[in-house]
Amino acid sequence: MFKRVFIVFSTFGLFCSVLADGKTYPIVERDAIEEIEERGKNAEPIIKKKIEDAQNRFLNSTGEPLKPATKSYSYSIDPSYTVDRDIYYYDENTRQWKVLYPKGYKINPIDYITGFTPDIVVYNPCNKKESDFVENLIRNNPLNYMLVTTGCPVKNIKSNFQVFLLTKELKDKLKLKETVSVASIDKKNKVIVVKVYAVKGGR
Template identity: 35%
Template sequence: MPALALCLFFSGTVHAKTLGVVGKVYPIAERDALEEIEERAGQVDWQSALNEQRPENFRPPNLVPLPRAARERFFLVDMTYTLDFNIPDGQGGILYPRGFRFNPLDYVPFNQTLVVIDGEDPEQVDWLKASPWVGQPDTLILLSGGAFSEIGQKLGRAVFYAVRGLVERFQLKAVPCVIRRQGRMMEVREIEIPVK
């Protein structure tokens, strides 16, 4: 133990020594990284960049604008899906082969109501505010247009966007519409709002 303490004591008194330059030395060719970052940051219009990224300006790139429903209409959508590829079982076999058909409603309880509106149409927003669905916690409100933050504030609840995959899956053609489960199918009901 005293030998270790002695080594530690003497190691503090050892000084580094410059041994000189060995080999050819070249000047640094790269620009100073900090200078380059500062230069690029100075070229950005930060005010417009911040305005573009504001939540109220957000629109998903796959948003599908839908026209206003011209009449009352309802139809059923079969949710059956056909696999277009094999799903392996992880042991060299196939769990579900390509062509396998299944209905997700047979496996997943789906008791939500989906209400889709165009948030840019004030009459549709007013219709939804007066409807029984806006106050039900199991209702999911989706927008085919409009600002989700603004509509969410008006309705006092969270709203989401009806993106292309959802619109195509439920075969939506017009809004407002209400989507609910009917056994092994989904019922889509387009609602006509009288023009004021």
């Protein structure tokens, strides 16, 4: 298919050269497929290197850093926020835009949670004591927890469960500073409760 296309273009180029002054000139063209293949071969090591670099960066990722807790404690977070502008919705009946939440309205996302939400467990799986603590914590109901890791390169994580790296956004929202931290939603009081456990024994 490609050869046919390039042959047509070569013929068209020759035709245009004839129209120009009535004379024909030799057109020296490199085989397009050869050129594409050569460029592909030249690009292969570059692409391979980029993929390897990306893989290495990921495998060495440790998530946002936290330090091990030296004492156990807990705190609550009110996730409410105030809207800084009117929030509108479209009313299908009147075919008009109406205000859903006026500027200054306070919204608590917990009010809109209807289903089950797992507790978030943040720990360092490279810390043997923390890893054992978390395994014991989730042993009976592993599906009730979401595991988030910090301080341990991905390549060194050994877990039978799906794990996530701690992001700056999650760290900031939950005001996390130490491990092991377990965050859960208290629907009755409409707050997020974070319990911090000091795991004895160090790393």
